[in-house]
Amino acid sequence: ExxxxxxxxxxxxxxxxxxxxxxxxxxxxxxxxxxxxxxxxxxxxxxxxxxxxxxxxxxxxxxxxxxxxxxxxxxxxxxxxxxxxxxxxxxxxxxxxxLSACFVVPVDDCISGYSHEGCFGIYDALTLTAELHKMGAGTGYNFSKLRPEGDVVKSTVGVASGPVSFMRLFDVSTDVIKQGGKRRGAMMGILEVWHADIRKFIRAKSGQLKDIQLQNFNISVMTTDYFMKRALAGEDWLLFSPRECTCLASTWGDEFRRCYEDCERRAAKGEVKIWGKVNAKELFEEWVTSAWDSGDPGMLNKDSINVMHPAKNAGVIASTNPCGExxxxxxxxxxxxxxxxxxxxxxxxxxxxxxxxxxxxxxxxxxxxxxxxxxxxxxxxxxxxxxxxxxxxxxxxxxxxxxxxxxxxxxxxxxxxxxxxxxxxxxxxxxxxxxxxxxxxxxxxxxxxxxxxxxxxxxxxxxxxxxxxxxxxxxxxxxxxxxxxxxxxxxxxxxxxxxxxxxxxxxxxxxxxxGMRNATVMSIAPEGSRSLIAGVNSSIEPIFAIAYVRNLAIGKLVEYNGTALERLGRISSDVRQRILESGMLPSDHELHYLLKTANEIHWKWHVMMQATWQRWIDNGVSKTINMPSNAAVSDVEGAYLMAWELGAKGITVYRDKSKSVQVIYTGVAK
Ligand code: CDP
CATH class of the missing domain: 3.20.70.20 (Anaerobic Ribonucleotide-triphosphate Reductase Large Chain)
Structure with a gap:
């Protein structure tokens, strides 16, 4: 007292x-x-x-x-x-x-631990997900241990549904639970680049499925330096089932390369089923085309993630939280x-x-x-x-x-x-x-x-x-x-x-x-709500616009960037009107060089800013690489390659208006 x-x-x-x-x-x-x-x-x-x-x-x-x-x-x-x-x-x-904002939940290749002792299966992960979402936390998963669609299920002599189908379950469950009734559900779903269902995964939120399927998920393909080098060289790439090539899901770096090459050798002898044969470059292009279309899938690099992880001795990291930080x-x-x-x-x-x-x-x-x-x-x-x-x-x-x-x-x-x-x-x-x-x-x-x-x-x-x-x-x-x-x-x-x-x-x-008290100490999160509470621009992002509208679960917020307005001081009614309509300054305005908005900044600067933080950050950096709506597929491809080379642990690109509904819109006078 x-x-x-x-x-x-x-x-x-x-x-x-x-x-x-x-x-x-x-x-x-x-x-x-x-x-x-x-x-x-x-x-x-x-x-x-x-x-x-x-x-x-x-x-x-x-x-x-x-x-x-x-x-x-x-x-x-x-x-x-x-x-x-x-x-x-x-x-x-x-x-x-x-008190935690997010978790990574493991998913093993079984329905649940009820029938397979020691296995933490799909429905075990789903139950915990509901409990975590109820408290307001987000969740991330790597689904690569799940056997692909059409693979055998011995106990029932049936066929498996595959990771993408099971992800739909998590999606529906998230719709029902909401996060503590307080915020939208947020999940990260990952599939590794060697998985038999990777192409289905790449298309899971794009084309006709855009704005329809897996709306509570951010999805990311998890790649490795080995795949990226083969893609740059335009070499063949084989797709496997984790049931037969078990080491693929649990390795990175040189160990992954050895595991993959061993699988290839076994496949050549007919000991392992080849689930698909693609050109690595074409697979990469299919992936960035989907990202151009809808923003998904993003990229995560298992090698950058693990090589820069200070606690490598504690295990292999195969997943991130929903926004990648x-x-x-x-x-x-x-x-x-x-x-x-x-x-x-x-x-x-x-x-x-x-x-x-x-x-x-x-x-x-x-x-x-x-x-x-x-x-x-x-x-x-x-x-x-x-x-x-x-x-x-x-x-x-x-x-x-x-x-x-x-x-x-x-x-x-x-x-x-x-x-x-x-x-x-x-x-x-x-x-x-x-x-x-x-x-x-x-x-x-x-x-x-x-x-x-x-x-x-x-x-x-x-x-x-x-x-x-x-x-x-x-x-x-x-x-x-x-x-x-x-x-x-x-x-x-x-x-x-x-x-x-x-x-x-x-x-x-x-x-x-x-001695260190904590295995990691830094992380660059999106700061969605905290930036609102602090009344400042979020995280390491450039200003999204000088005037904008944000659609949140709590309603519509009309926002202005206070620092930009302060810097602008008195403005003519013409400039004022332009800001209200487009959220931006006219390009011939004397302060345009300083007050460029996210879509006006070239993706190279976005990626370099992300990488610059990542060099020091022992966790990850969540950042959106914004692009104008007329950006080309080759821009997205460039951004992905640059992020990979510069050691970003992941990348998310968003081309303006590529989704039917987005959280923020520039301008307030529409
Ligand atoms: O709300 P706050 O500003 O604290 O969080 P943030 O920096 O925007 O996001 C941090 C993490 O919280 C995200 O990566 C998600 O894991 C989680 N989150 C969530 O689960 N649901 C949301 N609607 C927003 C964030």
């Missing part, structure tokens, strides 16, 4: 004024707890405190001081400097207690949070010291989430406690760039992004290391890349040497060029702070050997 009194004194209702109208609307619609009669139980400040207390409770499990941490957590979140992922805000200190081992969940970078911009500079200190609090928060989180199955508890993965990200990069006068499509933008990503990664690693000294490293630390003093960026360079064809040299040229003097100054000031904090890369390589 005295503690509660102490904390209640900290509540500062004035901070509600930091919220925008749309921010308040978002909080009221889904986040603030309500009584059964529908009246509000809390205000935004009570919500921040509820979340802070619920999470800081973890400190008492280690004999620490939850009250002082709760006050730090409250301070950071109520000032909108750091926001945890939505389920943490929905459920902290409530009966539900599920966290590749996860089966049963792991994502515990995300993000820094609102606009709060750290001042007078043409960045407050690096403040950012460094606040990241330490944010990392502590996310690590605490793991200890108070309640999951619907022990598989999730075990997986999460073994690696203790967290993912710190960012909101408001575009706002920051506008304020610093850096166009998104410029070498300067990549330089500043590279520095910011490195800085945030270094601060987060240092924080996780410090917690490990106090509370112990995560249980599977021994044998990890951290234990060996190897950072994800070291792995990025290692892989880059093997996949350099066309785009990588072009990218490195841009990155290795000299930025203009004001950006060079920012880059230097970040380096100075890192040295002062004993967090230079060389120092990090030394200290991580002594």
């Amino acid at each position: 005295p503690h509660i009194e102490e904390l209640s004194k900290l509540l500062d209702p004035e901070r509600d004024r930091l919220l925008t109208y749309n921010g308040v609307r978002t909080l009221m619609s889904r986040y603030l707890l309500k009584r059964l009669d529908g009246t509000f139980f809390e205000t935004p400040q009570y919500m921040w405190m509820r979340v802070a207390m619920g999470v800081a409770y973890a400190e008492s499990l280690y004999g620490g001081d939850p009250i002082s941490w709760a006050s730090k957590f409250y301070d950071l979140t109520s000032k909108l400097k750091f926001l945890p992922n939505s389920p943490t805000m929905f459920n902290a200190f409530t009966r539900s207690g599920e 966290v590749p996860l081992l089966p049963g792991e969940s994502c515990n995300l949070g993000s820094m609102n970078i606009t709060k750290y911009v001042s007078e043409g500079g960045i407050k690096w010291d403040d950012l460094f200190d606040d990241i330490a609090i944010a990392v502590r928060f996310l690590d605490d989430v793991i200890d108070v989180n309640k999951h619907p199955h022990k598989m999730f508890d075990e997986a999460n406690h073994a690696t203790r993965k967290i993912g710190l990200g960012i909101n408001g990069l575009a706002d920051m760039m506008i304020r610093l006068d850096i166009p998104y499509d410029s070498p300067e933008a990549l330089h500043i992004a590279d520095t910011l990503a490195m800085f945030m990664f270094s601060a987060a690693v240092k924080a996780s290391h410090s917690i490990s000294l106090e509370k112990g490293p995560y249980p599977k630390f021994n044998g990890s890349d951290w234990d060996k003093g190897i950072l994800p960026i070291d792995r990025w360079f290692e892989r880059a040497k093997q996949v350099s064809f066309k785009y990588l040299p072009e990218y490195l040229d841009v990155l290795n060029g000299n930025p203009d003097s004001s950006v060079a100054e920012l880059v230097n000031s970040a380096g100075e702070v890192l040295r002062k904090r004993n967090a230079s890369l060389d120092e990090l390589r030394m200290i991580v050997r002594k």
Whole structure:
């Protein structure tokens, strides 16, 4: 009780004024707890405190001081400097207690464990999915272990339906459950590029099935460097069943190549059925044509994902969460949070010291989430406690760039992004290391890349040497060029702070050997709701438009980019009209160079921005590579190849108006 009194004194209702109208609307619609009669139980400040207390409770499990941490957590979140992922805000200190935004659920090749002991089958995964969606979390699956359509089912002497049919079950179930009644369902469905049903999968959401089938899924083909090289060489590619070539689903890198070549040899001898023979290049083209048509399937690269995974010793990653920002081992969940970078911009500079200190609090928060989180199955508890993965990200990069006068499509933008990503990664690693000294490293630390003093960026360079064809040299040229003097100054000031904090890369390589609390620390999430609550542009995306309409489950939101309007100052009524109608500035406007919108920025800059973050991010980067509606299939193909070469773990392309309904539309006056 005295503690509660102490904390209640900290509540500062004035901070509600930091919220925008749309921010308040978002909080009221889904986040603030309500009584059964529908009246509000809390205000935004009570919500921040509820979340802070619920999470800081973890400190008492280690004999620490939850009250002082709760006050730090409250301070950071109520000032909108750091926001945890939505389920943490929905459920902290409530009966539900599920705080993760997403999970990867394994799917084995059986109907369920009822008839096959030890098998975690399709209906087992479906049951858990319903439980997870009920709490507001999204789910990801790799369906590649499922035998293809038409393969034999021994117990009934029947034939299998194949992964795509089973995915439809998950889709319908998601429609029925919704996510806690609070948001649209989100799932990632993956099939690997060697699977017999890959072509059916590639077409599953395009052509006549567009806007009809698997609407709750993002789908992605999981590729490997080996396939991509064969596609570039235009070689043949054989399709197999995982029932006969079991090692394909469980390997990556050289081991995958050996497994695949062994399958080919066995197929040549007639020991293994060939389910299809295609030209690898043609298969790739079919895939990017579907993506051009509807946005799906995206690409995931099993090799980039695994080679840069610091916890390789804990297993092979075969799936990501719904939007791709966290590749996860089966049963792991994502515990995300993000820094609102606009709060750290001042007078043409960045407050690096403040950012460094606040990241330490944010990392502590996310690590605490793991200890108070309640999951619907022990598989999730075990997986999460073994690696203790967290993912710190960012909101408001575009706002920051506008304020610093850096166009998104410029070498300067990549330089500043590279520095910011490195800085945030270094601060987060240092924080996780410090917690490990106090509370112990995560249980599977021994044998990890951290234990060996190897950072994800070291792995990025290692892989880059093997996949350099066309785009990588072009990218490195841009990155290795000299930025203009004001950006060079920012880059230097970040380096100075890192040295002062004993967090230079060389120092990090030394200290991580002594322990990390978390197997991963960074993740660039889409920030759909958090950016609304913080009132800033989402994540690392460029501005979508200056004026736009967003269609959400809670209704239509008319939005303006505040930073762009502030920068524009007084505008003529002509320009105003253009912005209201198209969401964009006329191309001859003097600030057009700085305020280009997502569809106006060439896909190469989108991909390079994504890759620049990925170099430092130990989880993944979720980003949409936007293209105008008249983009060609060859643009999508170029973007996929560039993303692959630059070490992006995945890619999602969206060509404007390629779906009949989209979430955001540019312009508000239609
Ligand atoms: O809502 P918030 O801003 O916290 O989340 P986000 O950054 O937009 O998305 C993070 C993750 O939450 C996504 O990758 C999904 O796994 C999950 N999510 C979901 O399950 N359902 C949604 N409607 C939105 C996000």
